[in-house]
Amino acid sequence: MTSVLMGPYATQIFADLGADVIKVESPDGDTTRYLPPGPDPTRGGMFLNVNRGKRSIVLDLKQPAARDALLKLAENADVFVHSMRAQAIGRLGLDYDALKAANPKIIYANLYGFARSGPYRDYPAYDDIVQAASGLVDLQARLSGGVPSYLGTVVADKVAGLTGAYAIIAALFARERTGIGQEVEVPMFETLVSFTMVEHLCGSLFDPPQGPPEYPRVTSAARRPYKTKDGYVGVMIYNDKHWRGFFAALGDPDWSKDPMFATMRTRTENIGAVLARLALVMEERTTEEWMALFREAHIPAMAINSTEDLLHDPHLVETGFWQTRGTDAGTLRFPGIPTGFSETPGAIGEAGPRLGQHSRALLAEAGLREDEIAALIDSGAAREPA
Template sequence: MSGRGQGPLAGVRVLDLTSVLMGPYATQIFADLGADVIKVESPDGDTTRYLPPGNDPARGGMFMNVNRGKRSIVLDLKQPSAKEALLKLAETADVFIHSMRAQAIGRLGLDYPALQAVNPRILYANLYGFARSGPYRDYPAYDDIVQAASGIVDLQARLSKGEPTYLATVVADKVAGLTGAYAVMAALYARERTGLGQEIEVPMFETLVSFATVEHLCGSLFVPPLGPPEYPRATSEARRPYKTADGYIGVMIYNDKHWRAFFHAIGDPEWSKDPMFASMRTRTQNIGKVLAQVAAVMEQRTTDEWMALLREAQIPAMAIASLTDLLHDPHLVETGFWQERETEEGVLRFPGIPTGFSATPGAIGEPGPALGADSRAILDEAGFGSAEIDALIGTGAVRLAEPA
């Protein structure tokens, strides 16, 4: 069952011209929270449609998850009649969101002034690689590119003996997508107070630089700098899961209370009296030595022994879980996080909505739609007559889903 109409964004209509992951992740959040998200695709469709695995070659698993709860209309925006159809849809939309470079959306004649002219209250969100006021404005950007440009890859190199590596997740796409989601929701709130629409810009590069420097700006916050832009604890080579007698464990002995509890739990050894363990400041200044000492101790017990001891001491710790483990994690099972349902693509398991609302809970929608599955219905709702829709289809300006 679709989540449209159920959730805190019920009644909000979104025209979604995004593709790949950054924009679709933002609009997945909108759909999960009840918005009517109309995914506007070219005749070729979103490129992620074709990423395996999947039973349908035009709807892979990643696409079906990140585009759940949305409706699809195919418009060939290179044709004037398709552009006019989109502008008519915009008359009743709350949000227009795209992930094209500024130059590309401008060539289509779909920049903010064009949308504002048909709907002064519309919120127009640009999600792209680099802010259009700088020299990188026309550079193409994907997750790996922004990880490289934003300092993330260099930070990872500190943990891998100087070898640059990417994070094993598309962090740039997802952080920028989350930023886009909160920016649009903030603009919706502002419009409720002022009645005004506005344009929003969410560049991946600037977003990831902001993200990376939350903790890493450090001494470079000051002018002149009091130190390099680096949080030593996060980049220490010793900061890694601890090896136990039979596996690995994640442990965070962080504040003074944790350290006192840890030392008490292991019998207050003589080395625990070293002044470098005395405070947050001294531990940070000697972080490599501190973590190395803990690592040596951790090898003396099994993972289960450590988990029991650390739970008793109320020190944050978890065994290392794989993504496969998480599919059957007892906490996620009991909270109902995983949601299995019968669909036309068979039984699918969706990750749940991580946020909860006591009065207006959201709902997971149907898997990402077939290309053009809702073209006719969307145009009909917008007031197009049957003859007009047939004419648009006849010229190829609008496409319908291929028969199954």
């Protein structure tokens, strides 16, 4: 029972890895269905990808008969995932206690904006809102002349989705050990603060603080792709070995003897000056010349790819990352599963389903008789595709 991106992304991971994922939708459907582009106005490109391998059932959960049908489905489910605020899911009578009564071993996962124990519990949240609240937008402002900006990706939704996936897996593993189901909470705000502060807590880890909550290498104005004679390149000359190799490749110029380059600590303490000096040096050669030097010196570096470049990237092509297949929505190119398993590899399923495509089949699998299914559909408590 999730929509937009956070929950659908978490459950896409499960579908890719072999789970039978049932997408429970309202009669209006997941709003992401209607985002273009795509020839089917009810299944846009993002929806088709992030809901691949799932089955769709439509239930109008404001009707008691639909709620009963969902609880019937839950009796044999391992996991129940929703992305509604606590008050809203409670009004439907589908809180943890209700699902636990139907299935004591179920893992019940709440994926929503803010933890329900704090004053923000009832605030609505989307990716942009959580980016703003988590410190990420302020950090971006330090890299863009003080102008706040969002990251060029829906990072809050996706990080929270990944966190939801591993939290559910941990709960399933605990159940394998103990036989006990449980409730899991994954709030976007707390998840993104944890994510942001991995490196940025820095000196504020200590009490009293030993410095501000900021990792200076990351927020340095000089930290950006480096301009070359004819373009740009991304390079990370990071540890002592990298710097020694870099200086050796340049013939150990006089400026490399500056004490600020001596150790990881001195480079960090003078990170702005270090990166500014490097930026000047990078303009002396072409991108191709620098890439050859970096490969020879084993220094991490890559060209600046666009998202268009990625569709034809030779590494991704050779590894078979992009998977083109015919579907009922046309020929689609899916991004592959990034993880590999020697014995139990995942597989990309069918494109995201039509709204209510599997309603009748899923109700039958839950044990409802044909006359009961017909009654649900006739009453509007359940829906099939138009």
